[in-house]
Amino acid sequence: MTERRPRLLYLAFYFPPSRASGVYRPRATANRLTELGWDVTVFAAPLPFLYNAIGSVDEKLMETIDPRITLVRPDLNRFVWQTNLRDYSKFRATFPQMAQSLYTWGQKHVFPEHYASWARASVRRALRMHARRKFDVVLATGNPFASFGAAWLFHKLTRTPYIIDYRDSWTLDQFGEQPRYDDGHPAWRWERRVLNGAANSLYVNEAQLSWHAERYxxxxxxxxTVLNGWDVDTLPATAEPPPAARAEAGEHEPRFSFVGTITDQQPIEEMVEGFTRAREHSDMSAACLDLYGYFGFFRGSDRALRKRFAAADPADAPEGAATEGAGGDDEEPVFAPGVRYRGPVSKTELVDVYRDSDVLVFLNGGGRYVTSGKIFEYMAAARPIVSVHSPGSAAEELLRDYPLWFNPGSLDPADIAVSMVAAAKAAAGLDERQVAAARAYADRFERTVALEPLVRRLSELAGRRRAVSG
Incomplete structure (x- = not known):
């Protein structure tokens, strides 16, 4: 008789085909555990929410999910996302004020998040599945943090141990570096409750862990602490020197690339001005900065961000440069000389972008609590990396020993320009030995390595659970 596989319930609202920034950690974790012989069931967001409510999907990501994973999509009350009267329930259409009052009461007295209905539906669905075949352990990732509440309630009803994974912080404003809520807000009570009941809680960097440890x-x-990492299924096994190092002297224009989601937390203007100043250098006059990714995470969030790029260097913007509302999905607008928006690229196709780039620009918002998962991918590409973020970012701890890091040390555009020029020069002189050294450093952050502490802990909990249940 073969031994029963350990069974995991994974509460991961943002899961492929979602393209939210936090989707890659759950994607990789579910795939890794399945590869190791786990029976994994993922509870994720309903597809109508991803496609119709927020319009945030990358369909190619679904092709990267192990087919052995059971994927369940519990219902979500899309009350706050309904803007069309035709979508209203009969009760809400007839008694709109009463419906709003009941919804607000639930946010204050039941669970303080718009995803609470998904959590309740998840618990109901999980209980039915658990009655047929027991789960050994629960892993919940946030945001949304209703997944934490669901894990806590399921534990209360079944005694199944759970781990909560803080991809983001719930009560800490990671960018403002201060509490997100006033004293007395129900989020504090719920966070204390789920932390006290959890077998473990996970954090993406030491600063984030320390903040929570002090309060709880x-x-x-x-x-x-379980770091993020880069995924071997989306990057090649080895890296080669950048195009600048493979070209004959004077025959290649330095190519800088930014890869990731552009948000309102990032120092956009400083990056553009720094690049503009760098192009004043004799070897950089034809340099380009290509931007790959989305403007914001949700439908309609791109307008203000495009405007910021267009206004970043208005004095030097060429005729026809992008302005508010310019640049459709099929265009490549120019925001400043040499700065081009290339549009989104699926994670499954990023290998070509990294291969064709000479220098990667790490544009990041936030400080000591924000690492950014993209930095691991950048290092694995084995390219010179120029930091454009406030000093003290959590990513600096990782980049400090990366051999191709160019750190301006400030957000002064003059300092950024100096680093960009130096990085371009370094890219042109890289050989295979230097590239291999950079990749060797990045290998310690490959996802299976980064996830090992979590895998060990889940295995311990599942083993104990199965021993008790016989």
Whole structure:
């Protein structure tokens, strides 16, 4: 008789085909556990929400999900996302004020998040599945943090141990570096509840862990740091020198690339001005900065961000440069001389972008609590990396020993320009040995390595659970 596989319930609202920034960690974790012989069931967002409510999908990501994973999509009450009267329920259409009052009461007294209905539906669905075949352990990732509440309630009803994974912080404003809510807000009560009941809680960097440990000392001994990482299925096994190093002298224009989602937290203007100044250098006059990714995470969030790019260097913008509303999905608008928007690229196709880039620009918002998962991918590409972020970013701890890091040390455009020129010069002189050294450093952050502490802990919990249940 073969031994029963350990069974995981994974509460991961943002899961492919979602393109939210936090989707890659759950994607990789579910695939890795399945590869190791786990029976994995993922509860994720309903597709109508991803396609119709927020319009945020990357359909090619679905092709990267192990087919052995069971994918369930519990219902979500899309009350706050309904803008068309035809979508209203009969009760809401007849009694709109009463419906709003009931919804607001639930946010204050039941669970303080718009995804609470998904959590309740998840618990109901999980209980039915658990009755037929028991789950050994639950892993919940946030945001949304209703997944934490669902894990806590499922534990209360079944005694199944759970781990919560803070991809983002719930009560900490990671960019403003201060509490997100006033004292007395129900989020504080719920966070204390789920942390005290959790077998472990995971954080993406030490600063994030320390902040939570200070506020929740009873749970501090069960807190773990589990770094993000890069995924071997989307990058080649080895890296080669950049195009500038493979070209004959004077025959290649330095190519800078930014890859990722552009948000309102990032120092856009400083990056554009720094690049513009760098192009004043004799070897950089034809340099280009290509931007790959989305403007914002949700439908309609791109307008203000495009405007910021267009206004970043108005004095030097060429005739026809992008302005508010310019640049459709099929265009490549120019925001400033040499700065081009290339549009989104699926994670499954990023290997070509990295291969064709000479220098990668790490544009990042936030400070000591924000690492950004993209930096691991950047290092694995083995390219010179120029930092454009506030000093003290959590990513600096990772980049400090990366051999091709160019750190301006500030957001002064003059300093950024100096680093960009130096990075372009370094790219032109890279040989295979230097590229291999950069990749060797990045290998310690390959996803299977980064996830090992979590895999060990899940295995311990599942083993204990199965031993008790016989």
């Amino acid at each position: 000392p009873k749970a501090a001994g069960r807190m773990m």
